Structures are given as structure tokens and as C-alpha cells.
Amino acid sequence: MLINVANPDTACQKKFNLESEVKLKNLYNKMIMSEVKGEELFDEWNGYILRITGGTDKQGFPMMKGVMTPDRVRLLLTSNHSCYNPRKKGERRRKSIRGCIIDTQIGTLNLIILKKGDGEIEGLTTTSIPRKYGPKRANKIRKLFNLSKTDDVTKYVIHRRLPAKTGFYIWFCIIIFCKDADGKVRKQLSKAPKIQRLITPVVLQRKRHRLSMKKKRAVRSKAIKDAYTKNFANYKKKLAADKLSERKRKASSRRKSASVSVAN
Incomplete structure (x- = not known):
């Protein structure tokens, strides 16, 4: 079984291959939103507590929360249900989904870390991925940087640097936007959100x-x-x-x- 583990604190995600039947028996008959101890999956994860958030079976059908069966069923789904994205307003469709109980037919299982244990997990707790986008609302920017109402919020917007591109586009940007007449770099290409609710x-x-x-x-x-x-x-x-x-x-x-x- 493929175990997909995510760490909300560091925004990291990593997949592990769990082949031991002894360890897999600790997951069988558990449901979505159930908590699992880390040592029940891997011996190195002592002290970790994880929560099951979903998964798919070996044929790719997703598990649906609230369907109390380990089998695959066909349900009439609407826009209010998960595992279905309607194309039209009011559209309903009967789709095949897997129940929320784990059995031997599950191919991939999704978990998140609720509590960190004693040791470190390479790729999950050792590194941290920064937020790609900063806050967009004016009051949330003030809260993040502890600003007063008199401070200029536009100076604290988080800019996202654009990746380097080749060809005519990067030549055009360098000539028009990035360099002065003497050839010195004036600024780097970046994007920033438009501040909402700005007075x-x-x-x-x-x-x-x-x-x-x-x-x-x-x-x-x-x-x-x-x-x-x-x-x-x-x-x-x-x-x-x-x-x-x-x-x-x-x-x-x-x-x-x-x-x-x-x-x-």
C-alpha cells in the first residue's frame, strides 16, 4: 500500500511504500478521520500521531467519507457531495466510489501528521516550504506585520518572483522593464496581489x-x-x-x- 503523508506545519508531503502485512493489519477496518499511531506503520515514527483523510483503491476510485462500507458502491451524487464535480447547475450523476472503511483493496492512503514524535522524518519535518502567496486583504496584511491603521499597507505586500524565461519574452522584458539606458538592472520581474478592502x-x-x-x-x-x-x-x-x-x-x-x- 502506498502511504501519502502530509505535514501541515511544514507544508511538505511525501510518499512511503508500506508492504508489511503485519503493519497493514493495523490499518484495516479503520475509517476516514481515524487516528493512527506512527509506530504502527513504521518503527522510526515513534510518538507520531496521524489522521486518515482519504484514499483510493487499486482501480483509482476514491474513498468517500460517511459511506460505511469497505466495498465499492454506486451512489447518485450532486454538487453537495465530494468525489464529484458537476458540469451543469443541478446536475446529478451516479458514480462508483469506495466506502470509508479500509480493507485490502485500498491502493493509496492519505494521512496528515497531528503530533510530531521523537525523531525526524526526512522530507517531512526536516524541511519547510514557505507560502507561495501572501495575504491579499488589507487587514490581514496589517495583522501579519503588526501594522497600525496609519501605516502604508502597499509597502508590505509580498511579491512573488517570476521564473526565468528564454526567447523573445525574456529579451523583451529585459529591454523594456528590467534595464536602464546604461544597461544596469533596475528591478526583477515579480508579481503581487491586488490589495482588497484598501481604504x-x-x-x-x-x-x-x-x-x-x-x-x-x-x-x-x-x-x-x-x-x-x-x-x-x-x-x-x-x-x-x-x-x-x-x-x-x-x-x-x-x-x-x-x-x-x-x-x-
């Missing part, structure tokens, strides 16, 4: 513009509301005056008709 004067100006437009809309809305309230009050007063004049007119007409009838 710049343009951002503050746009924020002030949004707030000013919001205030203008509020003033305009208030003026429209006041004008409507005033017009509506005048309209109600006019209705009340018209109603009162109509009542007076009807009352006077009734009095006149009553006096005419009495005279006759």
Missing part, C-alpha cells in the same frame, strides 16, 4: 459623495413632503369652507321657502 482617498471621496447624495435626497424628500402636507391642508380647509357655504345656502333657501308658504 484610499478615492474610496473616501466616493463615500463622501454617497453621503452627500443621501443628504440631498433626504432634504428633497422632506421638501416634497412639506409641500404635500401644506397643499393637502389647504385642500381640506377649502373642502370644509365649501361644505359650510353649501349648508348655509341650503338653510337660507329653506327659510325663504318657509316664509313664502306662511305669507300665502
